[in-house]
Amino acid sequence: MSSLRKIIVLLLVLLAFGALRLKFERQMLTEFRDAGLMREQNHLESRDRIDQTSSAVALGGLRTLVATFLNLRAHGYFERQAWNELQDTYETIVNLAPQTRYYWETGSWHMAYNAASYYLHESSRPPLRRKELWRSSILQGRYFLERGIGNNPRDWSLHASLGHMLRDPNKLPAMRDRDAALMAAHEAYDRSVELGCFSPMLNQRLSLYCLARVRGRESEALALARTLHEDPRHHKPTLLILLYVLEFDADPDQDAGALALRIFGDAKTAYEALAHHWRGNREGYPMDGVAQGLARMEGLLGIPPLQSILGQKLAPGFNPDDWFK
Amino acid sequence: MSESTPTPAFKASHASRMVTLSLHAFTQLVRMKVFYFLAVFAVIVIGSNFFDMAQHQGPESVGANVLRNIKSWSLGAMALFAVVISIVATALLLPRDIEDRTLYTVLAKPVPRIDYLVGRLMGVLLLVFVSLAVMDLLMVAALHLRTGMVMEMQEKMAVGRGWPEEAIQSLKQETLASGVNWQLQAAVLAIFLKVAVMAAICLSVSTFSTSTLFTTVVSFLIFFIGHFQADALDFYLKGVEAGTSTFSQYLALGFSLFIPNFQLFNVVDGLVQNQPITLLMVGKLVMMACYYVLLYTLLAWWIFSDKEV
Numbered sequence: 156m157s158s159l160r161k162i163i164v165l166l167l168v169l170l171a172f173g174a175l176r177l178k179f180e181r182q183m184l185t186e187f188r189d190a191g192l193m194r195e196q197n198h199l200e201s202r203d204r205i206d207q208t209s210s211a212v213a214l215g216g217l218r219t220l221v222a223t224f225l226n227l228r229a230h231g232y233f234e235r236q237a238w239n240e241l242q243d244t245y246e247t248i249v250n251l252a253p254q255t256r257y258y259w260e261t262g263s264w265h266m267a268y269n270a271a272s273y274y275l276h277e278s279s280r281p282p283l284r285r286k287e288l289w290r291s292s293i294l295q296g297r298y299f300l301e302r303g304i305g306n307n308p309r310d311w312s313l314h315a316s317l318g319h320m321l322r323d324p325n326k327l328p329a330m331r332d333r334d335a336a337l338m339a340a341h342e343a344y345d346r347s348v349e350l351g352c353f354s355p356m357l358n359q360r361l362s363l364y365c366l367a368r369v370r371g372r373e374s375e376a377l378a379l380a381r382t383l384h385e386d387p388r389h390h391k392p393t394l395l396i397l398l399y400v401l402e403f404d405a406d407p408d409q410d411a412g413a414l415a416l417r418i419f420g421d422a423k424t425a426y427e428a429l430a431h432h433w434r435g436n437r438e439g440y441p442m443d444g445v446a447q448g449l450a451r452m453e454g455l456l457g458i459p460p461l462q463s464i465l466g467q468k469l470a471p472g473f474n475p476d477d478w479f480k
Numbered sequence: 481m482s483e484s485t486p487t488p489a490f491k492a493s494h495a496s497r498m499v500t501l502s503l504h505a506f507t508q509l510v511r512m513k514v515f516y517f518l519a520v521f522a523v524i525v526i527g528s529n530f531f532d533m534a535q536h537q538g539p540e541s542v543g544a545n546v547l548r549n550i551k552s553w554s555l556g557a558m559a560l561f562a563v564v565i566s567i568v569a570t571a572l573l574l575p576r577d578i579e580d581r582t583l584y585t586v587l588a589k590p591v592p593r594i595d596y597l598v599g600r601l602m603g604v605l606l607l608v609f610v611s612l613a614v615m616d617l618l619m620v621a622a623l624h625l626r627t628g629m630v631m632e633m634q635e636k637m638a639v640g641r642g643w644p645e646e647a648i649q650s651l652k653q654e655t656l657a658s659g660v661n662w663q664l665q666a667a668v669l670a671i672f673l674k675v676a677v678m679a680a681i682c683l684s685v686s687t688f689s690t691s692t693l694f695t696t697v698v699s700f701l702i703f704f705i706g707h708f709q710a711d712a713l714d715f716y717l718k719g720v721e722a723g724t725s726t727f728s729q730y731l732a733l734g735f736s737l738f739i740p741n742f743q744l745f746n747v748v749d750g751l752v753q754n755q756p757i758t759l760l761m762v763g764k765l766v767m768m769a770c771y772y773v774l775l776y777t778l779l780a781w782w783i784f785s786d787k788e789v
Contacts, residue, residue, distance in 0.1 A: 161783070165779065168779065170734075177736065181713065183744055187744070191755040192750030219753065222552075223531075226545070257545055351650075
């Protein structure tokens with residue numbers, strides 16, 4: 156057979172076999188992508204961000220390998236406190252390995268915690284600039300984590316991490332709407348429990364702790380607190396305190412002393428718990444009935460008025476303006 | 481001796497001829513000391529144990545990164561080594577057989593050319609299989625040891641933080657799932673299948689190629705271009721809706737038809753990230769790889785059948 160004829164036959168065979176496999180291959184690709192085993196080809200964005208060699212390696216089906224090397228590079232940026240480069244690197248990393256929880260959590264941690272703390276204490280910039288950088292770092296960390304959840308909606312750990320971030324009193328002042336952030340944290344904890352987190356009881360309580368701080372949701376919080384209180388394993392100091400303040404909020408005319416004794420069991424325990432809550436009001440928990448309860452317990456325990464905790468000056472609440480003076 | 485006993489005519493089957501040829505190719509390649517690369521692989525696996533990053537959360541984060549590093553680095557190294565070995569070894573086979581005149585000796589006997597080609601291909605695949613199996617063993621051993629260490633550290637930290645027993649058990653389950661599992665074996669299989677297709681393509685290129693260098697370069701090009709095949713097909717299908725020029729569409733379609741789709745075998749990334757794969761999916765991958773290997777081997781035979789050697 157002549158060379159030309161041979162080439163023509165060869166091309167025709169390849170075409171015919173190509174046509175035969177095309178439909179099946181496409182179905183397989185769709186099936187694999189739906190199962191999360193592969194994703195659309197690397198976005199142009201990430202191809203631009205990584206060098207040619209890494210791009211070739213990523214193209215060869217080794218995206219997670221490139222991601223691990225970029226993670227090492229990002230650690231270097233963290234050590235040098237090069238926050239912009241670090242953020243860019245994590246954007247690329249999650250583009251390459253979007254199903255790896257660790258990268259979403261670490262990236263958001265660097266932004267919302269490490270970069271934010273850096274701007275909080277850094278003194279070379281003007282206060283207003285630092286404050287804006289601090290706020291935007293926290294918001295970027297939150298947004299990054301929320302994107303991680305969007306990519307991995309069934310990952311309980313990402314939901315719990317979002318809950319931890321949004322309920323943090325050091326982060327809350329950066330949020331534009333405090334109540335909305337706390338509500339989001341409450342929902343995130345609930346979702347983490349639904350998805351089978353390691354410590355469902357703890358996350359149920361954390362969910363309550365967030366809901367109790369949302370203004371206008373007191374009745375919902377009280378219902379949740381009562382439900383959790385039915386299980387003695389939930390009888391932790393913060394839960395008991397919140398049950399107390401929410402019960403008092405629901406009926407302010409009731410006897411604070413009787414309520415405290417009913418919930419805490421004895422005057423000494425009630426006094427210690429209420430006093431601790433009184434001192435720790437920086438976290439923004441409701442304080443309904445705490446002063447009344449303390450006054451009653453002090454009376455029962457015979458604490459002289461001069462030593463009353465109610466006479467002590469309370470620590471001021473969190474105000475970011477004070478941090479950047 | 482007045483009478484000579486007639487030698488019984490030995491009629492080997494296709495299979496036995498192929499096995500003989502493949503074992504010969506395997507021995508030939510092993511003598512080239514290709515297995516030395518395993519030392520490099522061992523260094524990579526051991527090295528991947530030392531890159532644990534700062535952890536920022538509770539016990540669940542302890543060592544999570546290092547387990548992923550071991551899997552990711554090991555599977556990455558396996559894929560790279562296997563592709564390079566398969567292409568270079570296949571590209572070397574025919575020219576080497578011609579150079580040391582083995583090819584003439586073999587073809588002078590009643591050995592069909594298809595037996596020769598399949599035997600040589602099987603030899604390369606055997607080499608790749610053995611290499612992957614050894615690398616797999618090293619990876620599994622390192623991962624198993626490290627998973628145990630990570631679980632111990634996590635348990636210590638969880639107990640220290642007062643975690644309840646059921647939470648510690650859940651944590652252990654999750655860490656175990658990130659350790660040695662059969663999904664990893666599916667990843668290794670996917671690498672082998674991809675490499676088998678690549679070796680078959682390389683074999684068909686080598687039947688009309690004039691040099692080892694040409695075969696190697698063309699094969700690597702096909703390998704990289706093959707990862708864009710899915711893009712080309714997407715371009716063709718979306719181009720129809722987006723009103724792309726007819727010429728571009730047909731160009732993309734032609735590209736999709738001629739070039740194999742290596743993207744299909746890129747399930748390793750998903751598996752490293754603990755995404756589940758079903759047996760049916762693995763079966764489909766095997767089927768697709770067989771389809772490609774058969775097609776390119778037959779093409780190689782067809783080109784090689786009337787080639788003057």
